[in-house]
Amino acid sequence: LEKKAKAEIEEANSSDELERVRVKYLGKKGELTEVLRGMGSLTAEERPLVGKIANEVRGSIETLLQQAKESIKTKELQHKLQAEALDVTMPGKQVAIGKKHPLTKGMDELKNIFIGMGFKVVEGPEVDTVHYNFDALNSPKNHPSRDMSDTFYITEDILLRCHTSTVQIRSMENMKPPIRIISPGRCFRNDTPDATHSPMFHQLEGLVVDKGITLGDLKGTLEVFVKHFFGSHTKIKFRPHHFPFTEPSAEVDASCFKCAGEGCSVCKGSGWIELLGCGMVHPNVLANCGIDPEVYSGFAFGMGIDRLIMNKYEIDDIRLLFENDMRFLNQF
Ligand code: FA5
Numbered sequence: 001l002e003k004k005a006k007a008e009i010e011e012a013n014s015s016d017e018l019e020r021v022r023v024k025y026l027g028k029k030g031e032l033t034e035v036l037r038g039m040g041s042l043t044a045e046e047r048p049l050v051g052k053i054a055n056e057v058r059g060s061i062e063t064l065l066q067q068a069k070e071s072i073k074t075k076e077l078q079h080k081l082q083a084e085a086l087d088v089t090m091p092g093k094q095v096a097i098g099k100k101h102p103l104t105k106g107m108d109e110l111k112n113i114f115i116g117m118g119f120k121v122v123e124g125p126e127v128d129t130v131h132y133n134f135d136a137l138n139s140p141k142n143h144p145s146r147d148m149s150d151t152f153y154i155t156e157d158i159l160l161r162c163h164t165s166t167v168q169i170r171s172m173e174n175m176k177p178p179i180r181i182i183s184p185g186r187c188f189r190n191d192t193p194d195a196t197h198s199p200m201f202h203q204l205e206g207l208v209v210d211k212g213i214t215l216g217d218l219k220g221t222l223e224v225f226v227k228h229f230f231g232s233h234t235k236i237k238f239r240p241h242h243f244p245f246t247e248p249s250a251e252v253d254a255s256c257f258k259c260a261g262e263g264c265s266v267c268k269g270s271g272w273i274e275l276l277g278c279g280m281v282h283p284n285v286l287a288n289c290g291i292d293p294e295v296y297s298g299f300a301f302g303m304g305i306d307r308l309i310m311n312k313y314e315i316d317d318i319r320l321l322f323e324n325d326m327r328f329l330n331q332f
Contacts, residue, residue, distance in 0.1 A: 001031060002057045009061075009068045018072060022065055032058055102332045103202065103321055106309035107184055110204055113228045114182045117221065119206065122181045124167035126188070130157050132166040137245040138284045152188050152199075160188035164205035165245060168281070168300055171207060172289035177296050178210040184305065195317045202305040209281065209291065209298030215248070218278060218299035222252055226275070230257035230312070236275070246279025246300055257312070266311055273311050276303035 005025045012018040025032050036054050039047055100108070111121055124132075134146055145151065145162060152160040167183035175181075184204040191197040208217065219238070226234045234257060238250040252275045256267035263269040278301035283293035306318050313332070315321070320328050 128161045136169040139244045164203040206301045249279035
């Protein structure tokens with residue numbers, strides 16, 4: 001029995017196999033257990049003799065099992081360590097690092113310039129009412145921009161704002177002068193997409209209201225802005241224009257940062273880059289918001305951010321900003 005058990009123990013290759021051998025010989029119904037159980041039928045002389053031998057065999061099998069168990073455990077551990085080994089010299093998986101979208105980058109830059117001049121950043125809703133988008137801004141009832149073909153209406157009274165000037169009204173309603181805010185955000189117009197038009201684009205509105213604000217303050221503020229954004233040699237020029245919500249109104253151009261007025265591809269040969277619309281806040285608009293135009297005055301401006309950023313980074317098609325083509329985005 002002992003020899004047989006020894007041979008089987010030596011053959012066992014795993015803890016499971018070893019356990020099977022243990023049960024076979026030493027378990028409740030094991031071969032040796034059977035021998036011990038059969039002792040009752042032996043004579044009184046045979047009993048101690050057989051008992052002694054059986055106990056010796058049991059001890060010897062137990063020792064062999066213990067030894068085999070330890071060596072199998074070591075082998076199994078080695079095997080496990082080998083199987084789970086890490087090769088620390090293997091190159092790691094490349095993690096793609098995200099970047100800021102050129103629009104976000106440009107927007108952050110614009111905000112920082114105005115924050116540096118003491119402006120506060122405020123936001124307004126993209127879905128707004130005819131009141132905030134047109135009426136309170138002194139827009140005549142028959143103004144062409146109110147037309148369904150220019151503005152996206154949701155109902156008769158609710159629309160997707162077509163400019164950020166809505167935030168002028170909301171700010172004047174909610175704040176008391178002195179007011180000095182900028183408001184960047186999305187705008188929507190029913191324009192056919194081309195290289196310079198997108199139905200969804202971005203504007204940045206600026207508004208200052210206080211006692212004694214003049215056109216000089218507007219010019220000074222815009223000059224500081226363009227010098228920070230395009231470079232210290234940049235000049236600006238005002239062209240008379242009309243907006244219902246400002247009087248007088250103007251469009252402002254900046255001298256081209258690339259060719260300094262000589263004419264190049266960025267400014268299409270003109271030497272100037274169209275910058276924004278602006279003017280002195282119309283007295284009707286101040287009054288609509290409960291601010292006395294006899295006491296207070298203000299200026300406002302609104303710029304198309306997408307086109308500004310296109311100029312600065314020399315992007316020739318606005319649609320590139322919204323297509324999320326990685327070949328384009330990776331350049332910034
Ligand atoms: C306005 O929207 C006025 N609210 C600006 C303003 C504010 C004037 C405060 C006075 C005082 P305008 O319609 O010109 O103005 O639009 C301003 C800029 O938005 C344009 O110069 C252009 O850069 C940008 N823009 C307009 N439509 C689009 C479009 N479809 N795609 C991209 N940019 C556009």
